[in-house]
Amino acid sequence: MTATPRPDDDELTWTAFRQSGILTTAQATALGSRDLVRGSLTAGRWRRVCRGIVATTNGGLLRPQQLWVAFLAAGPGAALSGTTALLESGVRGLRESALCVLVPAERQRSTRLPRMPTDMPPIRITRTRFLPDEHRQVGSPPRVITARAVIDGASWASSADAARTIIAAACQQRRVTPEEIFAVLATRRGSPRHSMINRTLIDVAGGSQALSELQFLELCRTYGFPSPSRQERRRDSSGRQRFLDFYWKAWRLHVEIDGSHHMEATHWSDDMVRQNEVWIRGDRVLRFPAGLLRSRPEVVIRQLRAALEAAGWRS
Structure with missing residues (x-):
């Protein structure tokens, strides 16, 4: 990476600094000279x-440099988006299969990329007919706003669960609100997975932010179960406020989805106390490990149906 320039350094030095040491040949030639570019390359600087x-360095490309290479290779009007923009906005835990860049569809320049070196990850360039100024934000390199990045990332995700993970992570980590995503989604009615994204946002806004909780709600919809309330507040006998993951008030049925942290001793003890409080009040309680929703959903479906029917529900 380039060192911080002095105030009296030339524009070439400052531009290289702002762009993490990555320049187009045209930039370098315009701000310096053709001989300077040729000489620096020949000398190995x-x-x-x-x-x-x-x-303007001679080592391996670091993450900020890779982003600038992708941005500059995409050409005028480009902006980072999808998981790439989300990672840059601070969303943690997302898998990135390629550096994602949007370019305006009306641009005449080809989106075919030049051959990249081995220290560059894959680059995915996507044309879009709708990239207004309000969807852009200042960044290094420039990227789309977080709400647009969520929609693009969910649209391009490899699966519906991967899309839900993107939405849940961005909202759960408070990098964006469901309302902000709804506002952008209203302008993207033709985007892939539009209905699924909208449905997931409704679930997230209702209090379900973990992927396992979103998967459970999707199972309920798919198999025609009544819609539960989410994150319902209860006070236990000690006056402590607790939250129920899912609750069917009419049938007094409570479902808890346990993530891996529930296996820790302190969480396990707290969960048992909470479950006992629910049972004492006369409610039925079902608990499912999050992994079971993915590996054996038929077990979840069978037991949920049995519990609801035992409480008087008829499909």
Whole structure:
């Protein structure tokens, strides 16, 4: 990476600093000279990253440099989006299969990328007909706003669960609100998975933010079970406020989805106390490990149906 320039350094030095040491050949030539570019490359002070892009360093490309390479290779009007933009906005725990870049559909320049070096991850360039200024934000490199990045990331995800994970993570980590995503989604009615994204946002806004909880709600919809209330508040006998994951008030049935942290001793003890409080009040309680929703959903469906029918529900 380039060191912080002095105030009297030239524009080439400052531009290289702002762009993490990555320049287009045109930039470097315009701000310096063709001889400077050629000489720096020949001497090994700079390296050629790919056709049309150089690095003012000679080591391996770091994450900020990779982002600038992807952005500059995509050409005018580009913006980082999807999981790439979300990671840059601080969302943790997402898997990134490629650096995601949006470009305006009306741009005439080809989106075919030059051959990249081995220290560059794959780059995914997607054309879009709708990228207004209000969907862009200042970044290094520029990227779309978080709400747009969530929608793009969910649209491009490899599966519906991967899409739900993106939505849940961004909202759960408070990088964006469901309301902000709803506002952008209203402008993207033709986007892939529009209905699923909208449904997931409704679930998240209702209090379900873990992927396992979103998966459980999807099972309820798919198999025609009545819709439960979420995160219902209860006070136990000591006056402590507790939350129920899912609750069917008419049938007095409570379902708890246990993540891996529930296996810890302190959580396990607290969970048993909470379950006892629910049982004392006369409610039925079902508990499912989160992994069971993915590995054996038929078990969850069978037991949920049996519990509801035992309480008087008829499908």
